[in-house]
Amino acid sequence: MWLENGLSWMKDTMTQAVIEAKGLNLVFQTADGPVHALKDVNLTINPGEFVSFIGPSGCGKTTFLRAIAALEHPTSGTLTVNGMTPDEARRKRAYGYVFQAAGLYPWRTIAGNIRLPLEIMGFSKAEMDQRVERVLDLVELSGFGKKFPWQLSGGMQQRASIARALAFDADILLMDEPFGALDEIVRDRLNEETLKLWARTGKTIGFVTHSIPEAVYLSTKIVVMSPRPGRITDIIESPLPKERPLEIRDSREFIEIAHRVREGLRAGHLDE
Amino acid sequence: MSKTKENLIAVFGGTGLVVGFWLLVKLDIPSPFHYAALCLAFVFQAAWVEATVGLRRPIWARLCRIEAPIYFGLMVLLLWEGLVRSLGVAPVILPAPSAIAAQIATSLPTLWTDFAQTILKGAIPGFLIGAGAAFVVAIAIDRSPFLQRGLLPIGNFVAALPIVGLAPILVMWFGFDWQSKAAVVVVMVFFPILVNIVAGLQASERMQADLMATWGASYWQTLWKLRLPAAMPFIFNGLKIASTLALIGAIVAEFFGSPVYGMGFRISTEVGRLGLDMVWAEIAVAALAGTALYGAVSLIERWVTFWHPSQRH
Numbered sequence: 001m002w003l004e005n006g007l008s009w010m011k012d013t014m015t016q017a018v019i020e021a022k023g024l025n026l027v028f029q030t031a032d033g034p035v036h037a038l039k040d041v042n043l044t045i046n047p048g049e050f051v052s053f054i055g056p057s058g059c060g061k062t063t064f065l066r067a068i069a070a071l072e073h074p075t076s077g078t079l080t081v082n083g084m085t086p087d088e089a090r091r092k093r094a095y096g097y098v099f100q101a102a103g104l105y106p107w108r109t110i111a112g113n114i115r116l117p118l119e120i121m122g123f124s125k126a127e128m129d130q131r132v133e134r135v136l137d138l139v140e141l142s143g144f145g146k147k148f149p150w151q152l153s154g155g156m157q158q159r160a161s162i163a164r165a166l167a168f169d170a171d172i173l174l175m176d177e178p179f180g181a182l183d184e185i186v187r188d189r190l191n192e193e194t195l196k197l198w199a200r201t202g203k204t205i206g207f208v209t210h211s212i213p214e215a216v217y218l219s220t221k222i223v224v225m226s227p228r229p230g231r232i233t234d235i236i237e238s239p240l241p242k243e244r245p246l247e248i249r250d251s252r253e254f255i256e257i258a259h260r261v262r263e264g265l266r267a268g269h270l271d272e
Numbered sequence: 273m274s275k276t277k278e279n280l281i282a283v284f285g286g287t288g289l290v291v292g293f294w295l296l297v298k299l300d301i302p303s304p305f306h307y308a309a310l311c312l313a314f315v316f317q318a319a320w321v322e323a324t325v326g327l328r329r330p331i332w333a334r335l336c337r338i339e340a341p342i343y344f345g346l347m348v349l350l351l352w353e354g355l356v357r358s359l360g361v362a363p364v365i366l367p368a369p370s371a372i373a374a375q376i377a378t379s380l381p382t383l384w385t386d387f388a389q390t391i392l393k394g395a396i397p398g399f400l401i402g403a404g405a406a407f408v409v410a411i412a413i414d415r416s417p418f419l420q421r422g423l424l425p426i427g428n429f430v431a432a433l434p435i436v437g438l439a440p441i442l443v444m445w446f447g448f449d450w451q452s453k454a455a456v457v458v459v460m461v462f463f464p465i466l467v468n469i470v471a472g473l474q475a476s477e478r479m480q481a482d483l484m485a486t487w488g489a490s491y492w493q494t495l496w497k498l499r500l501p502a503a504m505p506f507i508f509n510g511l512k513i514a515s516t517l518a519l520i521g522a523i524v525a526e527f528f529g530s531p532v533y534g535m536g537f538r539i540s541t542e543v544g545r546l547g548l549d550m551v552w553a554e555i556a557v558a559a560l561a562g563t564a565l566y567g568a569v570s571l572i573e574r575w576v577t578f579w580h581p582s583q584r585h
Binding site for chain 2: 121
């Protein structure tokens with residue numbers, strides 16, 4: 001009975017929000033007293049959206065992403081992922097997470113690294129091999145499966161870590177400044193590839209960044225945040241089309257959105 | 273470097289090697305001639321070793337890497353032999369290498385019995401049991417903060433116990449045979465290995481642990497697939513330290529009671545009988561065994577932690 005109710009309720013929510021935060025607060029207890037990392041955050045993310053979180057350091061954007069992934073635990077308010085608590089969603093393997101550094105295990109080959117989450121989740125050997133091949137292809141690393149991480153460039157390592165997050169086909173991809181440590185040219189290329197990947201897979205993506213052009217270029221929704229306490233100051237629905245060549249960054253629309261993001265960031269700073 | 277130059281260097285080095293070996297064989301009574309030739313051989317050899325670094329043909333360089341330590345070892349032996357003979361040092365103070373070699377050659381069966389008793393039955397089983405116990409305790413400590421607070425200080429305390437005090441007690445408990453020697457070795461190697469495993473298990477990066485969490489990995493999955501591999505460089509540090517301790521423990525423990533064989537027993541009784549040749553023969557065996565044990569651990573380390581920056585070449 002309880003299970004049936006739960007299932008029908010889940011079906012309802014599946015078609016609705018993927019991630020929903022209501023009145024979310026998160027306070028860290030530190031030696032210098034409590035730090036209000038997130039204050040009264042309300043946000044709804046729908047299936048297939050590409051949502052960027054932008055703001056200066058300390059604004060809680062990474063904390064919010066980590067809270068979605070159940071790596072941090074909110075102090076008050078509600079946060080649901082696919083209608084479940086973040087912890088339940090984590091155990092259901094609802095998301096892939098990409099960190100700022102690739103974080104590949106040096107004792108495993110690229111293919112071995114991508115296979116790791118699959119091993120943990122108990123996929124069959126044939127299924128693992130097939131999935132590894134597929135995601136390597138998806139991030140254009142076919143043929144590099146037998147290399148070790150330290151034999152590849154930083155950009156390739158980061159692509160491998162994205163492949164690893166994609167391997168088990170979670171509906172949600174959470175990316176925490178995945179390209180922050182890479183140079184401009186590699187970054188442009190990976191941004192383009194990320195958009196293509198998103199178009200091909202239809203996943204819901206949460207993306208933390210410092211860069212205004214990156215946020216505007218990638219997102220369907222831009223969440224502008226400000227620090228002390230970490231809070232949302234603006235949510236911008238992007239009018240840009242889904243198909244985005246790199247040149248779109250010179251268009252008037254693009255520049256207008258970037259302007260609005262910058263204003264939002266500045267307003268957040270003036271509040272202090 | 274030109275080819276002629278390379279060949280010249282090869283000829284020089286070869287000459288040095290041949291002269292060196294010839295002197296080793298011929299050296300009955302050292303004369304100024306012998307020493308002059310020896311020095312010349314050494315200079316040729318050193319020139320070769322220097323010159324082959326960065327050669328085009330890597331065969332010379334590779335040969336040199338194996339040959340250089342052997343050659344230097346021979347030089348030390350030659351110098352030792354020459355000094356002992358020319359200065360007329362009493363064999364009780366320091367026997368000549370040739371005398372030690374003769375002793376080794378005539379007492380091979382005894383040396384083997386002693387080696388089997390002390391190394392194969394005492395040191396190695398003790399080392400393995402100690403390492404295994406350290407591993408189990410390290411996991412227990414990792415699982416329980418209570419044990420971490422309770423067991424580590426006690427382990428520290430046991431490690432601080434002097435081995436010469438502990439060995440007689442363990443001989444009383446476990447008897448004169450190899451069991452008590454293995455027990456001493458267990459006590460000696462346990463703590464350094466334990467501390468290194470515990471430190472190693474903290475070595476994985478937070479981000480890598482977070483990744484495991486996002487995949488919903490269990491404690492044991494995280495342990496096997498992340499934390500233990502990441503701990504391996506630490507664990508092998510502990511094992512290498514313990515490999516030399518094991519040898520010391522097994523030999524010293526025999527000073528406090530043993531059957532009428534074993535390396536420690538032989539050393540202590542032969543010292544009493546002024547049979548210093550035999551003592552040095554046992555020391556040579558112990559040095560070889562220690563090097564082999566350390567080398568074996570290092571080889572396994574190379575194979576297991578090939579990915580670590582210190583092992584990548």
